[in-house]
Every structure is written in C-alpha cells, then in structure tokens.
Amino acid sequence: MVRITPFAVEQWMDAYETTPGVLNVAETCAASVSIDDLVTMSSGPAKSPIDTSIKLTYGAIPGSLTLRERIAAHCSTEGVQLAPEDVIVTQGAIGANFLALYTLIGPGDHVICVYPTYQQLYDTPRSLGAEVTLWKLKKENGFVPDVDELAGLIKPNTKMIIINNPNNPTGAPIPSSVIGRIAKFAEENGIILFSDEVYRPLFHGGASGGDHTEVPRPVTTLDYRKTIATGSMSKGYALAGIRVGWIASRDRSIISAIMLARDYTTISVSQIDDQIARFALSPEVKPALVQRNIRLARTNAAILKDFMDRYKSVCSWVEPKAGTTAFIRFNDKNGDPVDDVKLCLDLLEKAKLLFVAGSRCFGGDADFKGYVRMGYVCETDVLVDGLKELGAYIDKSHQMEGLGISKAASKVRNWRRPCKLEIELADHYLAKIYSSGSIVHGRLAISPTADICASSITISLDGITTIRSVGQQLTTTTTHRFLKIDFISPDILQLLGTTLTKGHSYRIPFQFTLPHQLDSTACTHDAVSAAVTGKHLLPPPTVGREWDRGDMSPGVVEVEYGINACVISTPSLDTAYSQESTAKRTIRFIPRLSESPPLHVSLANTAIQAARHQISSEQPAQAFVWVHQRRRIAT
Structure with missing residues (x-):
C-alpha cells in the first residue's frame, strides 16, 4: 500500500474557505476573471471563445x-x-x-x-x-x-x-x-x-516593480x-x-x-x-490579461507593504517580488513567534479572516512557527477589508498589546476612494435621444474626500455591446467595447500633478460629437466592396434593458453608450498605493444612418411580448442569427 501523507494546505483550505462571510486572503490565484472579462480584454472581434456547435467528444487526446x-x-x-x-x-x-x-x-x-x-x-x-x-x-x-x-x-x-x-x-x-x-x-x-x-x-517586482523587473x-x-x-x-x-x-x-x-x-x-x-x-x-487576449494581473499584484503589494511597514514591531517578512503569496511571521510582545495555528483559527472565529498557518501547512508542524501565508493578489477591496480586520485584531490582542500601533491601524482603516465624481450633462433629460453629429457636453465634477494629487484624469465616450444567450442548461454573456473616444483638454492637463484639496470642487467641461461611423478597424470582414465595409461601420443604435428599451429582443442584445470618467491619485503620506474613483452616465443614441430603426415592442401588444419572450428564453441563438441576416440584407 502506498503511504500517503495528508496534504496539509489542501485540507486546511477545504476545511475553512467556505466559512460563511469569510474574507479569503488565503486563496493563491490572481483574482479570478470571467469569460466576459476575457472577451472585453480581447483586441480582436467580439465573440465567445466557446463554439457551442462542436460535438462534445473527447476531442484532441493530447490537447x-x-x-x-x-x-x-x-x-x-x-x-x-x-x-x-x-x-x-x-x-x-x-x-x-x-x-x-x-x-x-x-x-x-x-x-x-x-x-x-x-x-x-x-x-x-x-x-x-x-x-x-x-x-x-x-x-x-x-x-x-x-x-x-x-x-x-x-x-x-x-x-x-x-x-x-x-x-x-x-x-x-x-x-x-x-x-x-x-x-x-x-x-x-x-x-x-x-x-x-x-x-x-x-514576475511583478512587488510594490516597487516596473518595466525594469527581471x-x-x-x-x-x-x-x-x-x-x-x-x-x-x-x-x-x-x-x-x-x-x-x-x-x-x-x-x-x-x-x-x-x-x-x-x-x-x-x-x-x-x-x-x-x-x-x-x-x-x-x-x-494574453497581453491584456497578464498586464491586468501584474497591475493588480503591484497595487495590492503596495497596500500590503504599507501595512507591514506600520506594523513592523508585530510582523516581519521578505517582501515578495513575484507570484501571489506572502510569507509573514507574527511575533508576540517579547519578539517570539506566536502560535500560528491558534492565531489563524482565532482570526477566523473573531474576524472572519482566513490565512494559512505556516507551520501546519508548510513546516510539518515543526518548522516556520509564527508564519502565515497570505494570498494578496485578490480583489483589492477584499485585501483592504482583510487588513482592516487584522489591524483591529492586533490592537485588541492581549499577546500583542503595548506595541504603540493604534495610529497605524487607524490609517489602514481609513482607506477610501480618493474623491467623489459626478458627470453633469447639459441640455439632457431622461428620454432624450441623440443622433449622429449630436453634441454631448457637460462637466465632470471632482470632489476630493482628502487632499490628493491626481496622476490620471480621463473622460471618454464609450460604446459597449452585450450579447446574452439563455439556454436550458447554460446562460452565456459576452461584452465588447466597440467605441472609445477620449476627451483631452488643457483643464485636465492643468490639474494633473497638482494638489486637489478636500472640501473644494473642481469642474472640467467636456464635449463629444457622436460619430457617423466607427473607426475603420471596427470591421474585420473580408467585404466585397468598400460600400459593404462602410455599412458595417455604421454605429448600432442603443438597445437593451434600461428604461424604454423594449427593442430588438433585449434578452439577446444590448448596446449601451455612455460617458465614463476616472480619477487616479498618486500615493500619499497615508498610503503607499494609488487609489481610483469612477463615474458613468448612459445616453440613448440612434444613428441617422443604420441598418433599420429599432424594433419597438409595446407593452400593450401581448402577442409581440409573447414572441419576444420565446426568442429571449428559448431560441436566443436563432434570434441572434436573424439579427445578423437582416444586417446582411441591408448591406
């Protein structure tokens, strides 16, 4: 009989990671992405990676x-x-x-x-x-x-x-x-x-990582x-x-x-x-996916390093420069390693915070006393919330009290978005419909919640498609950004690198002209003529699920236009990491030239409502094919 030693780390995770309400900073995968996320990251045509027409045989045996x-x-x-x-x-x-x-x-x-x-x-x-x-x-x-x-x-x-x-x-x-x-x-x-x-x-280089990282x-x-x-x-x-x-x-x-x-x-x-x-x-897809994960690792590594620097009398480490894990040793007030198993179980019970006990899972209960493994490349909000709980626990812990770290704990607990953003649209009302050549203008209001230095301010007009297929066993959703126009002005450049003061409001006027046609790279078809390509580059009308969008089977297709804004602050004295605030306002857009007007479904027309329900719930693939066939006829 083969002698199998219990796999300590897997048994630990199996036992505790499903604890209700747990803040899981023991997971070692970079924060997971969805198929929709992959499609959004793709620089190619928007399509699902799964070919649902393929018969599910074993497939290629070696892959x-x-x-x-x-x-x-x-x-x-x-x-x-x-x-x-x-x-x-x-x-x-x-x-x-x-x-x-x-x-x-x-x-x-x-x-x-x-x-x-x-x-x-x-x-x-x-x-x-x-x-x-x-x-x-x-x-x-x-x-x-x-x-x-x-x-x-x-x-x-x-x-x-x-x-x-x-x-x-x-x-x-x-x-x-x-x-x-x-x-x-x-x-x-x-x-x-x-x-x-x-x-x-x-291989991200940690909090100080950059292009020079080996x-x-x-x-x-x-x-x-x-x-x-x-x-x-x-x-x-x-x-x-x-x-x-x-x-x-x-x-x-x-x-x-x-x-x-x-x-x-x-x-x-x-x-x-x-x-x-x-x-x-x-x-x-790969370049954007890798960059997303490296950026997340560097952001979170900076947050964790800030915490470690402020609690250095309690915990120590070799700062991680790659991967997703950190190995942290916790000491009591005498400088001796704590019982890491008891510490982890106590944190789980009192703070719903999950770590991996180092001595149990990596040292055979003999080595690495006082160490815990943290998976820090999780969603940033999870890490921040976890560090808040850990800081509060350390402050209250009898075995670690008297270390003069309350001020540090308060700084971790004060993590927040750097500012409030509001997009104010001029000459706009809820039912307003814009068309090709229409002007969308207004102001971005920035209200800092603390004194910040803005490293990036972006305002953009975006168009996003969402396709949803509802089947008997599987629902799939794919998204694609087909339009992005950035607004650049002296007002933005003037604010970059300067201190935005808490209590003040900064307003940046913006203006966009809704396009008659998308960029030429939007059509990748092998078209028989430039006229056909031109038809394909006509922007789609707004359709979907929000107010009064009962058109083109919203269970299948959604097209959304909107103004998006983002402000990123540089690290401050209180934090060693950048912080981000975002805002969004959607608009309704029907181009002057498009394949045909949207199909409106009246709430009073029960026959059409029933047909729409059948299309969106039972035959989404056929409905989507029909939409594309109508486009080919028009072009």
Whole structure:
C-alpha cells in the first residue's frame, strides 16, 4: 500500500474557505476573471471563445494543437522556441506535477527539493518510495536557494532537483543567474531539473516593480535539455475554474515516457476548458490579461507593504517580488513567534479572516512557527477589508498589546476612494435621444474626500455591446467595447500633478460629437466592396434593458453608450498605493444612418411580448442569427 501523507494546505483550505462571510486572503490565484472579462480584454472581434456547435467528444487526446502551440510559446524565449510536441496538457498543475513525478521517480531514487514549497513536490516522491532531502531556503538569503549547498546534498542516486519559481509560499523569484548555476550543477551530475512554474508570468517586482523587473527564463529554455517545467491557467492567468495545466520539456525521451503514463490518468482535458484556455493565451487576449494581473499584484503589494511597514514591531517578512503569496511571521510582545495555528483559527472565529498557518501547512508542524501565508493578489477591496480586520485584531490582542500601533491601524482603516465624481450633462433629460453629429457636453465634477494629487484624469465616450444567450442548461454573456473616444483638454492637463484639496470642487467641461461611423478597424470582414465595409461601420443604435428599451429582443442584445470618467491619485503620506474613483452616465443614441430603426415592442401588444419572450428564453441563438441576416440584407 502506498503511504500517503495528508496534504496539509489542501485540507486546511477545504476545511475553512467556505466559512460563511469569510474574507479569503488565503486563496493563491490572481483574482479570478470571467469569460466576459476575457472577451472585453480581447483586441480582436467580439465573440465567445466557446463554439457551442462542436460535438462534445473527447476531442484532441493530447490537447488541441492551438493550445499546445500557445503553451509552448509561454515556455519559450525569443532565442529558444518550444514546439507543440514539447508540451503535454494535463488537468491543472497539480495533475502535471503528479504525472511527472509518478513517471520519473521510484524506489531507490533520491530527490532534492526546495523547502518551504508546495507539499506535493516533496511528499509525492516520498510516497513513491524515493528518499527526499529538503533544500532549506533561508530568510536571510531572501528565500533564494544557495547553490553552494547542493554539493553537500547530492548522493550517488540523486535523480532529480525540484525547484519552485516563483516560490510558494514566500513569493521569492529565483533569478536567472541562480537558475543557470542550478542547471549547470544538474548537467554535470546527470540530474533532471524540475521546476514548478505555476505562478509564471507574475514576475511583478512587488510594490516597487516596473518595466525594469527581471523575468527569469523558463527552465525549458536553458542549454541543458533534461529540464521540466509545469504550469497552469489557475494562478498567473486567474482561471482556476478551467482545469488546464501542462508539462513542458525539450527532452523528447522525458515527454514520451510521461505520455505513456498519462494514458492511465487522463484521456483528455475538457473541450470547453481547452477552448477557453487557448482563447486566454491568444495574442489578442494574453497581453491584456497578464498586464491586468501584474497591475493588480503591484497595487495590492503596495497596500500590503504599507501595512507591514506600520506594523513592523508585530510582523516581519521578505517582501515578495513575484507570484501571489506572502510569507509573514507574527511575533508576540517579547519578539517570539506566536502560535500560528491558534492565531489563524482565532482570526477566523473573531474576524472572519482566513490565512494559512505556516507551520501546519508548510513546516510539518515543526518548522516556520509564527508564519502565515497570505494570498494578496485578490480583489483589492477584499485585501483592504482583510487588513482592516487584522489591524483591529492586533490592537485588541492581549499577546500583542503595548506595541504603540493604534495610529497605524487607524490609517489602514481609513482607506477610501480618493474623491467623489459626478458627470453633469447639459441640455439632457431622461428620454432624450441623440443622433449622429449630436453634441454631448457637460462637466465632470471632482470632489476630493482628502487632499490628493491626481496622476490620471480621463473622460471618454464609450460604446459597449452585450450579447446574452439563455439556454436550458447554460446562460452565456459576452461584452465588447466597440467605441472609445477620449476627451483631452488643457483643464485636465492643468490639474494633473497638482494638489486637489478636500472640501473644494473642481469642474472640467467636456464635449463629444457622436460619430457617423466607427473607426475603420471596427470591421474585420473580408467585404466585397468598400460600400459593404462602410455599412458595417455604421454605429448600432442603443438597445437593451434600461428604461424604454423594449427593442430588438433585449434578452439577446444590448448596446449601451455612455460617458465614463476616472480619477487616479498618486500615493500619499497615508498610503503607499494609488487609489481610483469612477463615474458613468448612459445616453440613448440612434444613428441617422443604420441598418433599420429599432424594433419597438409595446407593452400593450401581448402577442409581440409573447414572441419576444420565446426568442429571449428559448431560441436566443436563432434570434441572434436573424439579427445578423437582416444586417446582411441591408448591406
């Protein structure tokens, strides 16, 4: 019988993450995104990534060629390109790790594994009969592996060195120079180098990160070919709901061996998951998705660093520079580590705040006393609320009292939006309908809630489409921004970089002319003539679900126009992070030239109402096709 050690971190999460009302700052995925979010991020035509006409067979057994090509690109650099044949698609990174270890490690083998790390990476080899030596990472070395220690850890039967880059739970990246030295040592001794890279590409540099932040090379691009990288869509790509992971290696003997073992664990991954994953990794979506997650990581890292600086007498860390996790040690008033398990359970009971206990989940109840793991790349509001609760708890805690931190706690609790925004439209009323060439003008009123310095002020006219399909089993919604016109004026430029004072109101006049035609890039069809393209570029009329929008089957299609405003403040003395305020006003727009007037549905016409209900609830796909057929006839 195989000896399986309980997987501490997974059991901890299973036991506590569903606590009602919990503030979950233990989750380690970047704040999750939806399919709608992916569609909105796309720079290509607005369409759902899921082809609902495909028969749901097993699909491509190794994963679709397109998906494997895009995973190969993820594991490549400009100088070293992987092929789709170098990639094995799995069910998540946890499946990838297990499959690789199950294939390559057995009784009599010796494995060196960094520590702390994800428990699976060292306890799975143990369960397979291998001897494991833990390569302990030191806080004073920034939790970066000391390569000089490898010579004292190696044995004649050492088969594999396992690293984790970026590291979970510390958030420490391994620089390319260190990875190169590890690979050289492995090559000189004929050892496989295995790298769990599930948090790639989140090398964000922390609170001070920027374009200069180093992005270490994937191990699959090193000169040494006996390397393996695993990863998934869950952490760095914020898509844990699709169970897609991978194994990548340029050593075809390793890939062939793992593929043989894969038949015993995985026939294929879900076709639906495959479609979503390859859409997220597409050139149209991936850059925006990665930038969104890196921006979120940097914003939240700054908030957390601000908290840590103010509570440095209570807690300490090595500031994370990559991934989504921070490993924080809490001390009592004597400077000794607290009981982290009791601390986490007490926080859960009294503050509904969920952390992961470091000693229980990463130290086998022996190491890392006083440490907790935090997943800080959650929604910013969740992090802020969690830190408020943590600050209040520390202030009230008997074992940590007398540390003079009440002022710091109050600053964390005072987190707020930097200002109130109101969009004032001139010559406007609720039922007003604008047309092509109409002028939309008014003022943006900015009322700071504290003295702020505005780093960005934007006012834009936007057009957004929403398509909703209601089926018997599944409802899908996709959105696309087809129009964006930014307003720039001396009034905006004059306010940037200056102090906006609390209690004052600043008004910026704006004016937009509603367009007769969209930008030429809005039509990607292979049209037979310029006239057809011109018809396609006519802006759609406002339709949808708001007041008096009973037109064009609102259960299927919504087109919304509006004025959007955003003010972003620079970090202040009280906060080390930027803050954002937004406002929105919708308008109704019917172009002078469009395919045809909107189909109005009178509330008194029960026959049409019944037909509309049938279209929107039972046959949304057919209704949408009909709309497009009408467009083709018109053009």
